[in-house]
Amino acid sequence: MKPLIAITMGDATGIGPEIIVKSLQDKEIYNMCRPVVIGDIGIMRRAVGIIKAELPCYAVTEPCTAGQEYGRIDVIDLNNLPADLPFAVVDPRAGKAAYEYVEMAVKLAMEDKIDAIATAPLNKDAMNQGGCHFPGHTEILAHLSNTKDYAMMLTGGALRVIHVSTHVSIRRACELVKKERVLRVIQLADQAMKLIGILNPRIAVAGLNPHSGEGGMFGNEDIEEIIPAIEAAKKMGLDVTGPVPPDTVFFRAAHRGHFDIVVVMYHDQGHIPLKVLGFEQGVNITVGLPFIRTSVDHGTAFGKAGKGTADHLSMMESIRMAALMAHARAEGKGEGICRR
Template sequence: MKPIIGITMGDAAGIGPEIIVKSLTDKDIYDRCQPVVIGDVKILEKVKPIVEADVDIHVIQHVSEAKNEFGTIDVIDLDLLPEDLPFGQVSGEAGNAAYQYIARAVSLAKEKQINAICTAPLNKEALHKGGHLYPGHTEILAKLTDTEDFSMMLTAPNLKVIHLTTHVGLIKAIEMINPERTYKVIKLAHDTLTRAGMKNPSVAVCGINPHAGENGLFGNGEEEEKLAPGIEKAKQEGINASGPHPADTLFFRAARGDFDIVVACYHDQGHAPIKVMGIEDGVNITVGLKGGVIRTSVDHGTAFDIAGKNIADSRSMKAAINSAIELAPRD
């Protein structure tokens, strides 16, 4: 069975509608999944001539009504926006609509009508103007699924990375790392890949210090105190975990196939290798959401400055859809 991927339209004043329509002119996506867009049909119809897409828009109310045919975009139409919504302008109306698309997608995922969610970008200012005071997609998804323990996963060609910490300073990040967090993220990585059909995935944990501390030569024993107990706990549960490994060789080894996923300790330790491996094909993934909901996203913003001009590159959107296909739970 091909997984059903719910694609949320994001902020309609940005490039989301364009890159969705562009992506869904790729037959390979229809060969591998059943895409269903959650958004506003009027906006998608407006961008069709802009991106010169020869596709039909098929309005549905339920996923079961989808045609799932290449050349036809199936859309659950929430009908929240006017056709003349201007591109490139912050709008509370568009911000609220972007939130509602996500809420509907989460509802569909909870009901097992879709297997994964792929999100086009939203604009935080517009989101706040629309009355939804969240920093971004991840926090919305966590709230809607009543989730406390989740993590960011990034993928690029031949490399997957999951993070112990993200948007905090380096000193704070090291303070936040502890054995329980290390264990939980290892388990999130293992469970995500296992549910996606991978047997006995190998999870490699990156060291905090140069050379992973080199037996106390560098740092103050952070690897032994903060990482090793969590790794050992995971191993005792039968998870194929290893480390801590030195960062200067680990990402190369993972990219050549020695490991299925790397646990990075802080933001730049994980993000930098991903960007080097393929910044245009990078995908941001939220894992650990209750109910096994997988969410993938483009690794860029709404790009208001080029919206409506047929300039936007759809590669990251295609990569996000393909990651959703790959990681969609098979159970």
């Protein structure tokens, strides 16, 4: 059985619908999985016209009937938006609708009616103006699934990173570097790597401060919080190295191949090297949820919306990664491929 992947449409005023259409033009996607879009069928049909794709869109009510035939796009139509919604504007209607697409996807995942979720980009400003007050997808998914321990993982090119903290200020990010949280993210990194087929993952932990604190000269967090977490992980049998100075750890991971994944301490420490090395094919994975979720690693790109020129590689890689992880989960646990 091919896994059933729900693709949320994202913010309709951005490039989400277009990059979904471009991705679903690739027959290989249908060889790997059964895709179904959760969104608005009128917006998806508009995107098909922009791309000039020969892909008719059909409304389906149950995901189990979707994605079985290449050459068509099956849509769970929430009918939230007018088909002539303007492009490239912060629109509260689109923000609220984007949240509701994710809400529906989580509901289906929790009911075991789909095997994974792949999300197109939403606009945080529009979503908050629409009354849905979350800093991003990761926090929405955790809230809707009542998940407490989770982390953002990014993959792109030869690099993978997973974050101790994400959408908080730098000041707050430093405060969140605590032994318990660092240890939990190391464990999540180990679990995520095994889910994509790396059975004995080599995990590097980046330091927080320059030179990992230089023995306390540049800060004590590395000594007091990060090293104890690493030692605890090693006692659990995990292959962990660190803290590795943050100015060298990504070179060692991506170019020397010393590590399979890097645990980073805050948002930009992981995002910047990942996007330098693999922006176009970057995939965002939320680790720790009771279901599989992948996403593009870019925003709504208003400057390209409605023009048909947006690059879809990250969206396509997100769908492929969701399918890969769903297969791995099914093989490892004897469950996970939706058969309804």
